[in-house]
Amino acid sequence: MRTAKIDIVYVVIGWILTIFSVVMLYRQGVIRSFFHQDDVIELAVVADWQGWKTVGHLNNEHLNIIFWPLLRAEWLWFGTTYPAYLLMNIVLHVIVLSLMFSITYRLTKSFVWASVPVWGMVINSSWFTVVWWITGQMFFLATIFALLSYWVILKIIERPKSKVLVPVLYILSILPGLSWGIGLTWPIWPFLVFGFDYLKKRVNHIGYTLIAAQMTLGIIYLSLVGSNLSVHTDPKTWLSNPPAIINFMIMGLSKTVVGRWLWPGENLRASVVSILIVLVLTLIYRSRRKLLDNHILFGFVVAIGSFVTLAVPRWKFGIEHALANYYAYFPLSFLLIGVAVLLYRMKLTGIKRVLIMSIFLVHIPLSWTGFESWAKPWVVRPQQTRAYFAELNSTHPGSCLENRFIPEYVVPQNIWRIDFLWPIFKKDFDPFCNKKNEP
Incomplete structure (x- = not known):
């Protein structure tokens, strides 16, 4: 009974902080931010709409087939009214949070533990630019479609004889790759966890659907890309330096995804210490229960797989690209779901339960400090662009x-x-x- 009362208190505080953070993200963005460099270029691209040629337009190695029509529609409706675009970003962010809650609740049947990944994701210095950056819509779209395909996989597991869900999974598994480059390998990661029966050593019906989706993505990518990639993203060079690829992946995961989440105040040394503490606590934790399951494993597989996908074509851009905070958004959503399921399976009670939930709640205001350290220098150019746009528009x-x-x-x-x-x-x-x- 005492645990239930404490849970209610934490849930109320957590969701108040969540709603406050969403509102403040929008309000602060309207006051302080505007279109950034990539936003300006992409608005010019959709303003000069050339049909399918624009839809297949490449951003370096990224296909953005879903993003371009959405941005075109927004430009037709909103013109250069930045707050309207920002509101769309907020809506997409809320959809991501809602899907995270829905998936975690389906896995845990616990409102408390389903809330935990939402509290961990609502605001963070790891990815805040995704919300204020209109280009971030391609990241939102990829994340939403990937989460939806995960949700459908859960439904198929519950209803294996359903014939309707299989084509839905096929379509949803393709869409992340048509939204942003990180989604080009998306079908591989659920295939590794849910698509292959390792006991019977055979591919199941989920696996065949994901294989078909991955092959379709490959065909679309190769047919549209052709020889249009720049010298920095030439596929012939992608695998030419394995150590650089591994270093890119490790740096991105340890500092961008995990490090900044564990220590949002932007002190990388403190982040490293935090990571080591978490690893030690994980190793010394003993339980008679078998804690790991496919859904916990899946969160880690997606996080690692995402940075493999980013590292292969992008290692030539330099290690600073691995530290670009917007790369954290997609993998962090799945990683937090996996962590929440793990915490649920640990059956925490008493002080341990209070401590864990307190960490996630304190993380929200602490994240605002890391957010501010990024926001101050980041908004300088957008504010100058706002004045320049006003001059041209007049x-x-x-x-x-x-x-x-x-x-x-x-x-x-x-x-x-x-x-x-x-x-x-x-x-x-x-x-x-x-x-x-x-x-």
Whole structure:
């Protein structure tokens, strides 16, 4: 009875902090942020819509077939009204949190433990740029479709004779790879855990569906990509340096995903210490129960597999890419579900239960400190871009603009001129007095 009362207190506090964090993410974003470099470029791409050519447009090695039509629709509706795009990001983030709760509740039948991954995910310095960055919608989409396919796998396990769920799983397993590059190998990871019967040594019906999805993704990718990848993402070089790939993966997992979550205050040394403490506690924990199950294992498999997928084409960009905080969003959602299931299976009571739940609750305000350390420098350029967009948007017919290069605080390379951005503003006149582009 005492445990139940304590749980109620923690659940109430946890969800109040969760709702507060979601509201503050939006409010702070509206006040402090605006379109970032990639957002500006992508708005220009969808403003100059060229049908299927735009849908198949590559971002380095990433296919964003689902993202481009969504961004096009938003641009048609919202124009350059940043708060509307930000609201869409908040909605997508809430969908991710809802799916995490739903999946964990299905696995634990516990409202308390189903809430834990939500508290761990609602705000974190590991990924905050995903919410304020309109480009983050491709990360949200990949995560949502992957979580949905996981949810369908759980339904198939419950109802193995269902014929409707199999084609649904096939479609949902393809969509993460059409949203963002990290999803290109998505079907592999649930296949390793749920698609192969290791006792009977045979592929089950979930496995055959995932194999078909992975083959379909490969065909789509190869047919659309062709020879369009840049020199930095040439597939011939992807596996040419295994040590660099492994280092990229280890750095990304230990510092970006786990390290920043365990110590959101952006002190990497403290993160390393926190990781070691967690490992020691895990090793010394003894239980007569067999704690690990497929769903706990799956969280770790997805986290590792995600960074393998990122590392193979991206190690040439440098190790700092492994520390890009937005990479944490996709794997962290699955890792936290696995951790919540593990904690549930440990049957914690008394002070141990209180301590664990306190860690997740304290993590929310602590994450805001890490968030702030990232936000201060990150919003400088978007704030400058806000003023620049306001200046361009105030241009009237009869004005005479010199077609200069876009300022470096908007796009830090002298590649595009103002006429590249002009369609974004939906003006029906040409303001350029001289379109002669001199090198």
